[in-house]
Amino acid sequence: MKISIEPRARRIAGNIMTRTRDALISGDYEAFGSCFLVPFTLFTDLGETEVTSHEQNEEIFRRVRWHYRALGVTRIERRLLASQFFKDDTILSVHEAKLFRDAALVQEPFRVMSTLVECGDVWKITDNRYAVEGSLRFNRALYGPKLPEKQDPAYIANSISGAVVGMSEPDKAPPVGESDPEVR
Numbered sequence: 001m002k003i004s005i006e007p008r009a010r011r012i013a014g015n016i017m018t019r020t021r022d023a024l025i026s027g028d029y030e031a032f033g034s035c036f037l038v039p040f041t042l043f044t045d046l047g048e049t050e051v052t053s054h055e056q057n058e059e060i061f062r063r064v065r066w067h068y069r070a071l072g073v074t075r076i077e078r079r080l081l082a083s084q085f086f087k088d089d090t091i092l093s094v095h096e097a098k099l100f101r102d103a104a105l106v107q108e109p110f111r112v113m114s115t116l117v118e119c120g121d122v123w124k125i126t127d128n129r130y131a132v133e134g135s136l137r138f139n140r141a142l143y144g145p146k147l148p149e150k151q152d153p154a155y156i157a158n159s160i161s162g163a164v165v166g167m168s169e170p171d172k173a174p175p176v177g178e179s180d181p182e183v184r
Contacts, residue, residue: 011114012123013093020125021076021097022067029058037117037124044058046143063141064108068138072101081111082145108134 010140016035033054042049042060051057068076076099083093093114099107115127132138 001077006084009085009091009093010080012081012115013083013091013095016114016116016123017078017080017093017095018124020177021078024061024068027065029061032061035125037119037126040128042128042130042142045132046140049143060144063144067138067141068099069182071099071106073099073106074102075100091123093118107138110135110138123128148179159176
C-alpha cells in the first residue's frame with residue numbers, strides 16, 4: 001500500500017493537527033472549535049454522531065479532556081501518516097495519536113482519518129473517523145452520553161475497527177456539564 005503525503009496537504013493537515021492537540025492540552029476550546037466546520041460528523045467504534053452546534057462540540061471537547069485527565073495525560077504525540085488532496089478544496093488525512101503520562105504510554109495508539117475543507121482562507125475539519133480499539137471510556141467520551149448502559153455487541157463488532165468491547169461493566173462518560181478538569 002502506497003502512503004501519500006503531498007507537501008501542501010501535509011502543511012495544512014499538520015497545522016490543524018497541531019492546533020487541535022495544543023488546544024486539548026491547554027483547555028482552549030476557542031482554538032479547538034475554530035478548527036471545525038459545524039455541522040460535522042464524528043465516527044467512533046460506538047457509532048456516528050452529527051455535531052450540529054458549537055455547544056455540542058464543546059461538550060465533546062470537555063468529555064475528551066476529562067478522559068485525558070483521568071489517564072493523567074501530560075503529552076500527546078501525533079504523527080501524520082497520510083495527507084492528500086481529494087479535490088482542490090478537500091484534503092483527506094490520517095494521523096496516529098499517542099497519549100503519555102510523562103514518558104509512559106497510557107493508552108494504545110489510535111488513528112484518526114479527517115476530511116478537511118477550505119473555507120475561504122482557512123481549512124476546517126468536516127469529518128473525523130476515530131479507530132480507538134480497547135478503550136470504551138475514550139469512545140464514550142467522543143460519542144457521548146446518549147448510549148444505553150447495555151449495548152448490542154453485534155453493533156460494536158460491525159463498527160469502524162471491528163473490535164468487540166466487553167459490556168458487562170461499561171465505563172461512564174462524565175455527566176453533561178461536569179466541570180472540566182485540567183490536563184497538565
